[in-house]
Structure formats: structure tokens, C-alpha cells
Amino acid sequence: MLGEYRIEGRRAADISTSVERAIAAGLLAPGEPLPPIRELAVELDVNPNTVGAAYRMLRDRGVIETAGRRGSHVRRRPASTPRELIRVEAPEGVRDVSTGNPDPALLPPLGEAFAAATARAAERPMLYGAPAVDTELERMARAAFAEDGVPEGPIAVTSGALDGMERALAAHLRPGDEVAVEDPGWGSLLDLVAALGLRPVPVPVDDDGPLPEEADRALRRGARALIVTDRAQNPTGAALGEERARELRAVLADHPHVLLVEDDHGHGIVDVPLRPLAGSTDHWVVVRSVAKAYGPDLRLAVLTGDAVTVDRVRGRQRLGPGWVSRLLQDAVVHLWRGGAVDPVAVAASYGRRRNALVEALRERGVAAHGRSGMNVWLPVPDETAAVARLLHAGWAVAPGARFRLASPPGVRLTVSPLAMHEIGPVADALASATGPVPAGRHGRYD
Numbered sequence: 001m002l003g004e005y006r007i008e009g010r011r012a013a014d015i016s017t018s019v020e021r022a023i024a025a026g027l028l029a030p031g032e033p034l035p036p037i038r039e040l041a042v043e044l045d046v047n048p049n050t051v052g053a054a055y056r057m058l059r060d061r062g063v064i065e066t067a068g069r070r071g072s073h074v075r076r077r078p079a080s081t082p083r084e085l086i087r088v089e090a091p092e093g094v095r096d097v098s099t100g101n102p103d104p105a106l107l108p109p110l111g112e113a114f115a116a117a118t119a120r121a122a123e124r125p126m127l128y129g130a131p132a133v134d135t136e137l138e139r140m141a142r143a144a145f146a147e148d149g150v151p152e153g154p155i156a157v158t159s160g161a162l163d164g165m166e167r168a169l170a171a172h173l174r175p176g177d178e179v180a181v182e183d184p185g186w187g188s189l190l191d192l193v194a195a196l197g198l199r200p201v202p203v204p205v206d207d208d209g210p211l212p213e214e215a216d217r218a219l220r221r222g223a224r225a226l227i228v229t230d231r232a233q234n235p236t237g238a239a240l241g242e243e244r245a246r247e248l249r250a251v252l253a254d255h256p257h258v259l260l261v262e263d264d265h266g267h268g269i270v271d272v273p274l275r276p277l278a279g280s281t282d283h284w285v286v287v288r289s290v291a292k293a294y295g296p297d298l299r300l301a302v303l304t305g306d307a308v309t310v311d312r313v314r315g316r317q318r319l320g321p322g323w324v325s326r327l328l329q330d331a332v333v334h335l336w337r338g339g340a341v342d343p344v345a346v347a348a349s350y351g352r353r354r355n356a357l358v359e360a361l362r363e364r365g366v367a368a369h370g371r372s373g374m375n376v377w378l379p380v381p382d383e384t385a386a387v388a389r390l391l392h393a394g395w396a397v398a399p400g401a402r403f404r405l406a407s408p409p410g411v412r413l414t415v416s417p418l419a420m421h422e423i424g425p426v427a428d429a430l431a432s433a434t435g436p437v438p439a440g441r442h443g444r445y446d
Contacts, residue, residue: 005022005027005028007019007022007034007035007040007043007044008044009044009054010044010046010050011050012050012051012053012054012057013054013057015040015044015046015050015051015054016054016055016057016058016063019034019054019058019063019064020058020063023063023074028074029074030074030075030076031073031074031076032073032074033071033072033073034055034064034071034072034073034074036071037051037052037055038051055072056176058072059072059176059197060175060176060197061175061197062075062194062195062197063075082187082188082191083187083188083190083191083401083402083403084187084188084402086187086399086401086402087398087399087402088387088391088396088397088398088399089396090391090396091391093394094391094394094395094396095394095395095396095417095422095426096396096417097395097396097397097413097414097415097417097418097426098396098397098398098412098413098414099398099414099416099417100234100235100374100375100398100412100414101296101414101416102269102291102292102293102295102296102374102416103349103350103374103416103417106341106346106349106350107293107294107295107341108294108295108335108340108341109340110294110295110298110331110335112334113331113332113334113335113338113340114327114331116330116331116334117327117328117330117331117334118327120330121326121327121330126323126325126326126327130326132156132157132314132317132318132322132323132324133155133156133157133323133329134157134326134329134330134333136333136337137157137302137329137330137332137333137336138155140333140336140337141155141288141302141304142155142304144288145286145288145304148273148274148276149274149275149276150274150276150278150286150304151276151278151279153304153305153306153307153310154304154305154307154310154311154314155302155303155304155310156302156303156304156310156313156314156317157300157301157302157303157323157324157329158287158300158301158303158313158317158324159299159300159301159321159324160289160291160299160300160301161263161265161287161288161289161291161301162188162189162192163299163301164285164287164289164301164303164313165189165192165227165261165263165285165287166192166196167312167313167316167317168259168261168285168287168303168305168309168313169192169193169196169198169225169259169261170196170316171309171312171313171316172224172225172259172283172309172312173196173198173224173225173259174197175196175197175198176197176198176199177198177199177224177225178198178199178200178201178218178221178222178223178224179193179198179199179200179201179223179224179225179226179227180200180201180203180210180215180218180219180223180225180226180227181193181200181201181202181203181227181405182202182203182205182209182210182227182228182229182233182238183202183203183204183205183404183405183406183407184205184235184236184377184400184403184404184405184407184410185205185227185229185233185234185235185403185405186229186233186234186235186263186265186403187402187403189227189263190403190405200405201218201221201223202218202405202406202407203215203218203226204407205233205236205238206238207236207237207238207239207369207371208238208239208240208241208243208244208371209228209229209230209233209238209239209240209241209244209245209248210226210228210248212244212247212248212250212251215248215251216251216254219251219254219255219258220255223258224258224259225258225259225260225261226252226258226259226260226261227261227262227263228240228248228260228261228262228263228277229262229263229265230262230263230264230265230266230274230275230276230277230286231264231265231266231267231270231272231274231372231373232265232266232269232270232272232292232372232373232374232375233265233372233373234265234373234375234403234412235375235377235398235400235402235403235410235412236369236370236371236375236377237354237369237370237371237372237373237375237376237377238369238371238372239266239270239272239371239372239373240275240277241275242275244275245275245276245277248277248280249277249280252277252280252281253280255281256281256282257281257282257283258281258283259281259283259284259285259309260277260278260280260281260283260284260285261284261285261287262276262277262278262284262285262286262287263287264286264287264288265289265292265373266292266372266373267288267289267292267293268290268292268293268294268341268343268346269292269293269343269346269347269350269373269374270343270347270350270372270373271343271344271347271348271351271372272371272372278304278305282306283305283306283308283309284305284306284309285303285304285305285306285309285310285313286303286304286305287301287302287303288301288302288303289301290332290335292374293341293343293346294332294335294340294341298328298331298332299324299328300324300328300329300332350373350374350415350416351372352420353415353416353418353420353423354370354373354374354375354376354415355370356420356423357370357376357413357415357418357423357426357427358370358376360423360424360427361378361427361430361431363427364427364428364430364431365431366378366427366430366431366434367379368430370415374414374415374416375412375413375414375415376412376413376414376415377400377410377411377412378410378411378412378413378430378434379408379409379410380400380409380410380411380434381409381434382409383399383400383401383409383410383411384399385433386409386411386433386434387399387411389432389433390411390429390430390433393429393432393433394429395426395429395430397411397412397413398411398412398413398414399411400412411434413426413430
């Protein structure tokens with residue numbers, strides 16, 4: 001089964017180290033099966049529980065995967081390998097619509113905000129022992145959450161949405177726990193789940209978000225957390241509607257001990273109302289990043305949730321970075337207070353391009369999805385072929401493999417770089433490269 005390589009060791013730690021050493025040296029290939037626990041225990045003359053503990057250590061670190069009766073095998077991709085590497089480099093002359101970046105023309109200038117923050121810091125510098133969250137930022141964030149129907153809770157500030165979600169997951173879960181995630185979903189989040197040693201359970205989505213019956217199935221089989229994108233879901237553009245939110249709240253009410261993590265990905269760039277699920281379970285968080293509306297380099301997100309979860313997030317944060325720069329917090333307050341971004345105008349700009357592209361593709365017999373945000377998702381019969389044909393036609397799109405676990409192939413296109421006169425040409429290229437695909441759920445894979 002393992003060719004010439006022999007796993008060695010008498011203790012669980014030694015056995016797991018032997019396997020990791022072989023993988024690093026290329027002696028165990030991705031996807032290669034490992035011996036059954038009892039078989040290896042006999043070979044090493046150890047208790048089967050020792051081998052089982054070694055395999056659990058390897059699984060929790062994301063080195064191997066287990067599949068019940070089918071046994072254990074080396075992960076095909078290391079848990080630390082970012083999905084961002086699954087991309088297409090746009091050569092000269094090719095339009096790159098793959099990045100997921102906001103339109104720079106819609107981002108506010110930052111000079112005045114940082115000048116004001118610097119001036120304030122000169123008068124009242126941030127010192128050790130001071131509150132981690134700026135008082136005005138906390139007040140404004142709490143008011144915005146309340147306006148959108150999010151239950152009242154303490155506020156934390158993290159270095160972006162992914163940082164906030166990582167801290168929330170780590171506050172309650174341990175390696176080996178299962179997490180219900182959207183499929184297709186945000187590639188960086190899928191990377192994070194694997195890097196934490198958690199096991200993702202795919203939940204299909206349609207234009208209204210996660211399918212309630214599939215979310216319920218994942219939670220009943222033991223998932224300890226559910227992660228939901230409320231609006232502008234990446235990559236499909238899904239957004240929770242009122243009915244879908246009501247159905248998901250009912251599902252969560254039957255699983256009160258599950259951790260609910262909500263990513264309000266579209267805050268500041270969409271005109272679809274927020275339909276929060278927060279409060280449906282004992283432990284929950286809602287995370288809002290400023291990256292899409294104010295610029296990716298503003299590494300700041302505000303987070304609210306139940307008291308226990310937020311207290312654990314803040315406590316662990318104190319032992320690491322301590323706090324997010326108060327200069328950065330002050331700059332964001334200045335931008336918020338001055339109305340530096342007009343969400344209605346930004347949403348309209350993305351909406352015109354996104355809706356025009358979805359409609360142009362529909363007219364060409366191609367089903368595409370993009371209810372909100374800046375991305376459009378196209379199911380395709382052959383992902384590799386579609387990406388290659390589009391490159392040849394002058395367009396670089398994001399391969400769906402970056403975002404998928406078990407859902408069918410697709411490609412993602414970001415409308416931010418597009419001008420309205422380019423909608424027709426890119427639709428022609430997409431239709432030619434992908435061919436007609438039946439409409440349906442993005443993540444249905446039964």
C-alpha cells in the first residue's frame with residue numbers, strides 16, 4: 001500500500017511524525033491511502049488505540065483525511081495551501097475579471113481620514129491599558145447593527161472579517177469538529193476551516209442563500225457551527241430573503257447549542273436589506289468588514305455577538321495582537337462620520353453592471369447568478385475548458401475550484417473592472433466558452 005516506505009514509531013506522536021516526514025519528502029503522495037489502524041498496529045507491535053491517536057493527530061492538523069469504511073488517506077491539498085493559488089494569470093492584453101476586488105473608482109480617498117487620526121493620536125496617544133475599541137467606533141457600530149435588526153451585544157474590532165471569524169470559531173470549536181459551510185463559498189474561509197483542523201460539511205446554496213433542509217441535515221449529523229453569508233455571497237451573489245431567513249431561523253432554533261457565524265459581506269455595497277439570523281442560537285456572531293466599501297487595505301472589521309463569545313474573542317485577542325490599531329479605528333470613524341461612501345450609489349453602480357451581465361447571458365441561453373454584490377457565478381459543464389477558452393478569447397475569470405467542495409463546476413466573474421459597453425462582448429465570450437447550462441441551485445450535487 002505504501003510502496004517501499006515504512007511507517008515507524010511506538011508512540012502516537014512518533015507515528016504521526018513518521019507520516020508527516022514521508023509526506024514532506026514526497027514518499028507519500030497526495031491521495032495515497034494509509035494502512036488500516038489494526039493492520040498498522042500489528043506491523044508496529046503497538047495497541048490499535050495508539051495508531052488511532054496518531055491518525056487523529058494527523059487529521060486534526062489537516063495532514064490526512066478519513067472517510068469511514070474507506071479508510072484514511074493523505075490530503076490531496078495541504079490544509080495550509082491557499083485556494084488563491086487556484087487562479088489564472090492574465091497575460092498582457094487579457095482583461096482580468098477574476099480578482100474579486102472592488103472598483104477603485106468607488107473607494108473613498110483616505111488621506112484626510114488618516115491625517116485626522118494622526119492629529120488625534122498626537123493629542124491623545126494610545127497606550128497600554130487603554131480600551132481596545134474606540135468609544136465612537138463602538139457607538140456607531142452598535143447603532144448600525146441595531147438599525148439592521150441585529151440583537152444587542154458587545155462589540156469587538158478585528159483585523160478584517162476572516163480574522164473575526166477565525167477567533168469566533170476558535171472560541172468554541174476544537175480540531176476535528178465539523179462546520180457547516182456554504183458550497184460554493186468563500187475560498188479563504190474554506191482554507192481557514194481546514195487550517196484550524198475543522199472538517200467542512202458542504203451546504204448547497206441558491207440565490208436566497210443556504211438551503212434550509214441541507215443546513216438542517218448538516219447540523220443533525222453533528223456540525224457544531226454554521227457559517228452564513230447574509231448578502232453579496234462570494235462567489236454566487238446570494239442574499240438571504242425574508243422567507244429564507246425565517247426558514248433558517250427555524251432550523252437553528254432546533255439546534256440552540258450550535259455556533260452561528262454570520263458574515264455581512266455586502267455591508268456598504270449592496271441595497272438588499274439585511275435579514276439577520278443572530279439570536280437564533282445561544283452563541284452567535286455577526287461580522288462586518290470595511291474592506292469592500294472603503295478599501296481592502298483597511299484591515300478592520302466590527303463584530304458583535306453573545307456576551308460569552310465576544311468575551312472569548314477579546315480575551316484571546318489580548319494575548320496576541322492586543323488590539324487593532326487605534327489610528328486605523330479613528331480613520332474609519334472619520335470616514336463613517338463624514339459619509340465618505342454613499343452605499344446607495346455604490347450598490348447601484350455594481351448592480352447596473354451585474355444585472356446587465358446576467359440579463360445579457362440569459363438572452364444568450366446561459367444561466368448565471370448574481371443577486372447582489374460585485375460577482376457573477378456561472379455554472380459550466382467543464383470548468384477547465386471554460387477557463388481556457390475564455391483566456392483565448394481575452395478574458396481571465398476565476399476557476400470555480402477555488403470556491404467549491406462538492407458542488408458542480410463553475411466560474412466566477414467580478415464586474416468591478418467592467419464598463420457598460422463591455423457587457424455585450426464579455427457575454428458573447430462567456431456564452432461561446434461555456435454553452436447553455438440549465439438553471440438551478442448552485443450547490444445541488446446529489
